[in-house]
Amino acid sequence: MNNRIKELRAEKGWSQAALAEALEVSRQTVIALERGKYDPSLPLAFAIARVFGQSIEDIFQP
Amino acid sequence: MNNRIKELRAEKGWSQAALAEALEVSRQTVIALERGKYDPSLPLAFAIARVFGQSIEDIFQP
DNA sequence: TCCTTTTGTAAAGTGTCCTTTACATATGGG
DNA sequence: CCCATATGTAAAGGACACTTTACAAAAGGA
Numbered sequence: 575m576n577n578r579i580k581e582l583r584a585e586k587g588w589s590q591a592a593l594a595e596a597l598e599v600s601r602q603t604v605i606a607l608e609r610g611k612y613d614p615s616l617p618l619a620f621a622i623a624r625v626f627g628q629s630i631e632d633i634f635q636p
Numbered sequence: 637m638n639n640r641i642k643e644l645r646a647e648k649g650w651s652q653a654a655l656a657e658a659l660e661v662s663r664q665t666v667i668a669l670e671r672g673k674y675d676p677s678l679p680l681a682f683a684i685a686r687v688f689g690q691s692i693e694d695i696f697q698p
Numbered sequence: 699t700c701c702t703t704t705t706g707t708a709a710a711g712t713g714t715c716c717t718t719t720a721c722a723t724a725t726g727g728g
Numbered sequence: 729c730c731c732a733t734a735t736g737t738a739a740a741g742g743a744c745a746c747t748t749t750a751c752a753a754a755a756g757g758a
Contacts, residue, residue: 575678575679575682589703589704589705590704590705590706591703591704591705599746599747600746600747600748601705602746602747602748603745603746603747605705605706605707606745606746609706611745612744612745612746613677613678613679613744613745614678614745614746615675615677615678615714615715615744615745615746616637616675616676616677616678616681616692616696617637617675617698618745618746619678619681619692620637620696620698629691629692629693630678630681630691630692630693631685631691631692634678634682636679636682651733651734651735652734652735652736653733653734653735661716661717662716662717662718663735664716664717664718665715665716665717667735667736667737668715668716671736674714674715674716675714675715676715676716677714677715677716677744677745680715680716
């Protein structure tokens with residue numbers, strides 16, 4: 575499952591730490607997601623979509 | 637996180653076993669999801685959206 | 699150069715997602 | 729009544745999602 579987290583975070587000009595805080599997860603989680611180490615849980619996917627103002631389908635591609 | 641899986645499955649007239657097969661998961665997983673025991677993984681959420689022809693956001697509400 | 703910020707790796711621990719197996723109960727058709 | 733179908737519970741095990749802590753390395757500004 576690919577995602578556009580890193581790209582969207584760059585557009586916002588946020589650091590990984592800032593995104594982690596916005597998502598209420600650890601920085602390690604942001605790193606792992608961006609590097610495709612694993613997929614987020616569904617609740618976290620919703621949070622990611624919310625902070626970037628896009629749909630889950632727009633950010634994640636199976 | 638609430639979901640409309642049971643309702644959508646009823647509309648299709650599918651048994652839990654039939655849905656499980658369509659999703660390529662066990663029947664136990666379908667039961668657990670419908671009864672809100674836990675949320676699906678993101679890949680499974682995509683599969684559920686696909687078999688019902690709706691968006692993830694339409695099926696799951698945080 | 700020095701210091702701060704940012705990004706990355708590693709490891710160990712906890713809880714969740716999903717599996718298989720087994721058994722129980724309800725319902726409807728023959 | 730008998731049997732098949734549908735739904736549910738329980739329990740044990742494996743893999744994944746997420747955490748905390750610690751350390752390493754690159755990059756930019758003063």
